[in-house]
Each structure stands twice: as structure tokens, then as C-alpha cells.
Amino acid sequence: MSNDVRVRFAPSPTGYLHVGGARTAAYNWLYAKKTGGKFILRIEDTDAERSTDDAIKGILDGMEWLGLDWDEGPSFQSKNIENHVEAAKKLLESGDAYKCFCTKEELDAKREEATKNKGDMRYDGTCRRLSPEQVAEKEAQGISYTVRLKVPDDGGAVKFKDEVCGFIEKRHEDIEDFIIVRSNGQPLYVLSNAVDDINDRITHIIRGQDGLANTPKQILIYNALGAPLPVFAHISLTLDTKKAKISKRKHGESVAVHFYREHGFIPWAFVNFLVLLGWSTSESQQIFSRDELIEKFSLGGLNKANSVFDIRADDPKFFTDPKAISINSHYIKNMPVEELAPYVKIEFESTGIWDADYEGAKKEWFNSTIDLLRERYHYTTDFVTLGKAFFSDDFEFEEKAVNKNLLKNEILKTMLPELAEKFSAMEGFGEKEIEDIMRAMIEEQGVKAGVLINGVRTAVTGQAVGPGIFELLIALGKERVVERLKKAGALY
RNA sequence: GUCCCCAUCGUCUAGCCAGGUCCAGGACACAGGCCUUUCACGCCUGCGACAGGGGUUCGAAUCCCCUUGGGGACGCCA
Numbered sequence: 199m200s201n202d203v204r205v206r207f208a209p210s211p212t213g214y215l216h217v218g219g220a221r222t223a224a225y226n227w228l229y230a231k232k233t234g235g236k237f238i239l240r241i242e243d244t245d246a247e248r249s250t251d252d253a254i255k256g257i258l259d260g261m262e263w264l265g266l267d268w269d270e271g272p273s274f275q276s277k278n279i280e281n282h283v284e285a286a287k288k289l290l291e292s293g294d295a296y297k298c299f300c301t302k303e304e305l306d307a308k309r310e311e312a313t314k315n316k317g318d319m320r321y322d323g324t325c326r327r328l329s330p331e332q333v334a335e336k337e338a339q340g341i342s343y344t345v346r347l348k349v350p351d352d353g354g355a356v357k358f359k360d361e362v363c364g365f366i367e368k369r370h371e372d373i374e375d376f377i378i379v380r381s382n383g384q385p386l387y388v389l390s391n392a393v394d395d396i397n398d399r400i401t402h403i404i405r406g407q408d409g410l411a412n413t414p415k416q417i418l419i420y421n422a423l424g425a426p427l428p429v430f431a432h433i434s435l436t437l438d439t440k441k442a443k444i445s446k447r448k449h450g451e452s453v454a455v456h457f458y459r460e461h462g463f464i465p466w467a468f469v470n471f472l473v474l475l476g477w478s479t480s481e482s483q484q485i486f487s488r489d490e491l492i493e494k495f496s497l498g499g500l501n502k503a504n505s506v507f508d509i510r511a512d513d514p515k516f517f518t519d520p521k522a523i524s525i526n527s528h529y530i531k532n533m534p535v536e537e538l539a540p541y542v543k544i545e546f547e548s549t550g551i552w553d554a555d556y557e558g559a560k561k562e563w564f565n566s567t568i569d570l571l572r573e574r575y576h577y578t579t580d581f582v583t584l585g586k587a588f589f590s591d592d593f594e595f596e597e598k599a600v601n602k603n604l605l606k607n608e609i610l611k612t613m614l615p616e617l618a619e620k621f622s623a624m625e626g627f628g629e630k631e632i633e634d635i636m637r638a639m640i641e642e643q644g645v646k647a648g649v650l651i652n653g654v655r656t657a658v659t660g661q662a663v664g665p666g667i668f669e670l671l672i673a674l675g676k677e678r679v680v681e682r683l684k685k686a687g688a689l690y
Numbered sequence: 691g692u693c694c695c696c697a698u699c700g701u702c703u704a705g706c707c708a709g710g711u712c713c714a715g716g717a718c719a720c721a722g723g724c725c726u727u728u729c730a731c732g733c734c735u736g737c738g739a740c741a742g743g744g745g746u747u748c749g750a751a752u753c754c755c756c757u758u759g760g761g762g763a764c765g766c767c768a
Contacts, residue, residue: 245768313691315691319691364707366694373693380766382766384766386765386766387768388768390768391768407761409762409763411694411695411764414694434695434761439701474703474717475702478702478703480704481716482717484702503695503696503697503760504696504697506701506702507701507702508718519701519718521718525717525718574730647727649727650727651728665728665730666726666728667727
């Protein structure tokens with residue numbers, strides 16, 4: 199592969215980074231990594247009305263969190279406006295563009311008319327037919343004008359090969375003379391975007407299929423400007439369960455990257471999930487390490503058909519696409535504990551139960567405890583919710599668990615404190631010894647094993663579920679176990 | 691309305707370009723089972739799709755056409 203591949207992600211900062219954008223960014227990033235090329239981040243902030251600094255920060259934060267690092271930028275499109283205007287001037291001089299004096303009102307009226315008659319809504323070319331004298335006259339009158347690209351009327355077509363959509367052909371007659379500069383002199387997206395891509399020497403444009411309709415127009419601009427064409431790859435769109443394009447407006451937080459960060463996702467797990475939405479290997483492999491994904495990624499694996507992001511926003515069990523959860527859960531269970539620990543640390547810090555010793559004297563204990571717990575967790579946040587009792591004395595007793603495992607068995611009211619005594623008298627706190635003591639007590643009192651075991655679990659963790667009891671007690675430590683068992687009587 | 695794109699299990703998809711090995715494979719979800727002190731994990735089994743119709747062919751999920759369905763673009767937004 200050639201080393202001068204240059205790809206870009208060019209979001210407009212009108213809101214947080216959403217899953218669709220992140221997915222597009224990920225494909226670009228992957229392609230750059232794969233080819234040893236450069237990944238450029240360009241913020242298309244020319245819509246001053248809608249662009250905000252918060253959104254810029256949100257996008258940058260989201261990209262960083264996902265680990266999608268860029269090689270150049272972020273550059274801001276608003277800084278390049280001169281270049282765009284310059285390009286338009288060139289186009290005007292070469293005769294590839296012309297001035298249009300039609301007012302917005304006239305245009306709106308014509309469009310409305312066309313809508314009413316169910317006709318063509320495209321520009322009718324009125325000003326294209328103006329003679330130089332007429333143009334001069336209108337200019338002399340001080341009438342403001344937009345600049346339109348003069349689409350060839352030679353009966354030809356724009357033809358190009360898209361890496362995912364295949365060969366595409368659009369007849370010139372089907373493209374209207376589109377506006378490239380507003381009447382106030384400000385360039386428009388089709389122009390700005392193309393000129394920036396030319397200036398940034400972008401070789402591969404990997405973007406959503408919603409950009410497909412713009413492509414023939416932009417190719418016309420490239421051609422008129424004499425710039426070499428990049429390779430295009432228009433990726434499928436991400437739809438919601440009703441098959442509509444996902445948007446911030448409609449779906450709110452559940453499509454925001456930061457939402458997943460807040461809900462305890464491992465960033466790479468989320469990238470892994472996102473990439474699979476419209477891309478696959480011929481083996482349908484599901485889990486990829488970073489290096490493996492980079493190695494196996496190719497534009498050819500991109501699916502043409504749109505894919506559905508199965509947001510289950512209203513489903514109490516899932517809250518988002520079950521597959522995303524499943525992949526996250528897989529990473530939590532299988533990634534090296536040392537790599538998981540930093541993510542758990544973040545949760546601890548924000549909950550205020552982080553202990554610096556977890557990275558020092560208690561590091562071994564901390565790592566082995568999260569290793570013990572992670573088997574049944576899906577999110578990093580689970581460590582501070584479901585797992586809180588292992589790290590803090592300030593934990594909740596679940597009512598259901600207390601009812602089922604403690605209150606139903608009156609005998610535990612005395613057995614538990616008794617067990618505390620026995621544990622307390624132990625020299626160490628080994629698994630074998632703990633089991634022997636508990637088994638003996640079960641025998642002695644003639645209760646079912648599960649009664650004591652589940653009762654102890656609830657008494658020391660407040661929950662009805664969790665790791666195997668012996669491992670659990672060791673993880674908790676003798677001191678905490680004895681203390682909590684002693685207090686168990688008070689729960690009745 | 692005009693132009694463009696797409697179409698395999700509920701969801702993500704493999705297979706399609708180079709037709710037979712596909713009564714269609716994997717993953718998630720779901721159901722059942724095993725394991726088990728709980729809940730998970732893990733393992734096993736099951737449920738479940740080539741949108742419809744025409745062609746071409748000895749043979750079509752794969753090629754062609756039509757229909758239907760879905761999506762996108764059509765803005766002096768990006």
C-alpha cells in the first residue's frame with residue numbers, strides 16, 4: 199500500500215459526537231492505520247449559527263475517549279474561507295461558474311410551484327442564459343448575486359467508481375447548476391468541503407451515503423479546478439429500529455458517544471461494536487484487538503446495505519443495542535485485568551471510594567477482586583454499584599435479598615453471629631478452613647447448605663447474587679466478614 | 691414529484707463479483723438443558739432468513755428484468 203494515503207473525518211460541530219459519526223471516524227482511522235497513511239480531523243464549522251465550542255469539545259473528547267487519534271488537525275474550516283472564495287473566483291474566470299441574480303424569493307416561489315405541480319424542483323438556469331451585457335447591467339445596478347457552477351450540457355455524465363457502491367453514473371442533465379457561493383459572498387458546503395479536501399490532499403473520502411448525492415457535484419468542482427480525484431467510499435448509513443437515519447434530534451442521548459462512556463463501556467469495545475455495524479470479515483469474526491482490526495480492515499468488507507442500530511431505549515433489560523452490551527461484557531470478562539483496572543479506577547474516583555493503595559500496597563488484592571467480580575458484570579459501572587460492598591462499608595442491602603435469604607430463615611439470626619465468632623477465632627482465613635467451618639455448622643444445625651451460604655452472602659454483601667461464597671469471603675477479608683456477620687442480627 | 695442507492699434469520703452479518711460443495715454458515719437476542727450454594731460465566735440443543743414474480747441455465751441466494759418495500763439527496767444547512 200502506498201504511504202501517502204490521507205483520509206479525514208470532517209464533522210460539523212452542531213452537537214455531541216454520535217454513533218454514526220464515530221463509526222465513520224473509525225473507518226477512516228482504520229484505513230489510515232491500515233495503510234500507514236494520515237488521518238486528518240477537520241471541523242466544518244462554517245455554519246456559525248449552529249456551531250458551538252461545546253460541540254467542538256464534545257467531538258474531540260469523544261474521539262479521544264474512543265482512542266481514534268488523528269495525525270493532523272483539528273483544523274477549522276472557518277479559517278479557510280478565503281481559499282474557497284478564491285476557488286470560486288477561479289471558476290468564474292474560467293467560465294465554469296456564473297453569477298446568478300435570482301433572489302431567494304423568486305427561487306422559493308419556483309420551488310413551491312414545482313412542488314405543487316409535482317415537477318422538477320431544480321434550478322431552471324435563468325441566469326445561465328444571461329448575456330455579458332445583461333450581467334454587467336445587473337451588476338451596475340448593484341444587484342447581489344450567488345455563484346452557480348455551470349454544469350456541462352453536453353449530454354455527458356459524471357462517472358466514478360465508488361469503493362462500496364460500485365460504478366456510479368450521473369447524467370449532467372440530472373444535475374442542476376448548484377450554488378457554490380451565497381449572495382453575501384460566503385461559500386457553501388459543496389464548495390468548501392471539496393476545496394478543503396483538495397488543499398488537504400485527501401486521497402480517500404470515506405463518508406456516509408448521504409454524501410453520495412453531492413459527489414457528482416464535487417467531482418465537477420474537482421474537474422473544473424483541475425484537481426486529481428480522490429477515491430470515494432460511501433459507507434452505509436446507520437438507521438434506527440424504524441429504519442430512519444439516526445439523529446441527535448430524535449434519539450437524544452442514546453446515540454451520543456458520551457452516553458456509552460457514562461454507562462460503563464470500554465472504549466475499544468464500543469469501537470469494535472460500531473465497526474461491525476456495516477463491516478465484516480468473510481469469517482464474520484466478532485471480537486478484534488486493535489492490531490487485529492487494523493490488520494483485517496479493508497474497504498471491501500463494507501456492506502452496501504444500511505444497518506440498524508438496535509437501540510432498545512425503552513427496554514428495561516437492554517437500554518441499547520444488545521450486541522453492544524454483549525461485546526462490552528466480553529471485553530470486561532476477557533481483557534487483561536491490568537488493562538481493565540484503570541477503567542474501574544475511573545468509576546471509583548467518581549464515586550469517591552478510590553483508595554490510592556489500590557495501585558500500591560493493595561494492588562494485588564484490588565486486581566484479584568475485580569477479576570473475581572467481572573465474570574458477572576457488563577459495564578465498568580457495575581463495580582461501584584453491584585460490587586460496592588467489596589470496596590466500601592457504605593453499601594445497600596437489597597430488600598428482596600434480605601427477605602429471601604435472611605428473614606425467611608429465623609435460625610440465621612443466631613447462626614450468623616455465631617459464625618462470626620468462629621471466623622474470628624481462626625488463625626488465618628483460608629478457603630479450605632472457611633468451608634470446613636461452614637460445612638460443620640450446616641451439619642450441626644441440620645440446615646440446608648444453601649440456607650447458610652445464601653444467608654451469609656446477603657449478610658456480607660447485601661445481595662442475593664455474587665461470586666462463590668468461599669472466594670467471596672476471602673476477597674472481602676476476615677475483618678469485614680466478621681464485622682458484618684456480627685451485625686446480621688440487627689437486620690431482623 | 692425528480693434523481694440516486696439498497697434488499698439473506700428479530701438485529702449485525704457470511705455466501706453473491708468468478709451459478710452447483712447452501713434443504714443457506716456465524717454472532718447477538720430468545721427458548722430449553724447441563725454445570726451449580728445464588729446469580730452469572732461456560733458448554734450443548736432448539737427457534738429463526740434468501741421480499742414477490744418472471745426469465746437465463748441441466749442447475750440461481752448468487753446473473754438479467756419487472757414489481758414491492760426501505761433509505762438517501764433534491765437549502766443562498768453542513
